[in-house]
Amino acid sequence: MLRFLITVIRRDVLLAARRRGDWLTAQFFFVMVVSMFPLGVGPEPVMLRTIGPGVVWVAALLACLLSLGRLFADDHRDGSLEQLMLSPYPNSLLALGKALAHWIINGIPLLLIAPVLGIQFGLPVDALLILVLSLAIGTPILSLLGSIGAALTLGLRGGGVLITLLILPLYVPVLIFGAGAVEGVISGTGSEAHLSLLGAFLVMSLLIAPWISSLALKISVE
């Protein structure tokens, strides 16, 4: 079971490494969107510090959505998704592996870039640390919940727009607690409560999301 999970993850990471162009698009998108805000709203330090956490988090959500459309679509097109689903392991394990691979490919780079982008907004060091921590807990949730949307919209025309409409509402709690944790540090009210709730949300989506996406995959492939 664990070997199958690792094989699925290694497969997707290998495929992403062979297609670096596709992979870099989402990362560049993240950097561009975040960098536009200081240029647009002007260089006032107080204003920038207030909007900083929210801007980074919203950009992370959008960058995640950008890459989610292809999570199952490429495999669906060349028939390898059917072969994956016919492997002698539960399909929810497949969905979990695909979501974790998506996080490794798209989520972890965001964590590494985020502190650099945070400096643009004049965030203090302890806020930067919490920003990375909140993204570390939050981005796997984005991948897991997003895999449900990707599975549901598989094979539909205009699936990219539909996935945004379906999944963005589910991302609202992640956005509130993720950005809230960083704001808590800046305003001095603390971030533990926000991070704990984010952690609870992660556990919940780890348990439920792979199961729902495996059901959605079955419907979409039929």
Add this chain to the structure above:
Amino acid sequence: MTSAVLSAHDLACERSERVLFKGLGFELGAGEALLVRGGNGHGKTSLLRILCGLSQPAAGEIRWRGEPIAREHEQYCQEMAYVGHANGIKDDLTPLENLRLAAALDGRELDIKAAEAALHQVGLSRCIDLPARVLSFGQRRRVALAGLITAGALLWILDEPLTGLDVNGVAMVENLIRDHVVSGGMAIMTTHQPLALEGVSPKSISVGD
């Protein structure tokens, strides 16, 4: 008379509220082949997808060694290999990597020698190190068929295995299927081309009449 390993009873399939076929049944034992006949759009592919468990039949049931395949999904997938319309190989990987990856996903270890032997058998010795996207349609089809050799499955479900193959390729597939069936395997396939399986007389069913 061999005992049936795979049996289907009273299968029905509906697509957008139109009945494609109903009341379809057959039994298949070790060392037997089944040819599914029918015109375009009569539900051959739908039947094969139902048989491998990718779709659910509107009615009826399929049993593998006496157990419904929905319940024995994992056991069934271990012993069944499916080649559909799409080849299911990744364009960014080489044929060798594709075969080894497919084996790993089935929980098997496939060493390089065995994979190379299978690719040699389907006539791809020269393309082992090329990414699959530079291969022709027929060559990619051959990679998918090489997967059958390495899978070691008892039941092969093949949807139009001859599409895109040249004369040598067709003969190669015919040999492959015949050897598999003669050595006690089972095969279910659809094809519009005549299929010469020496020493094997496949059963046949028609869909959609």
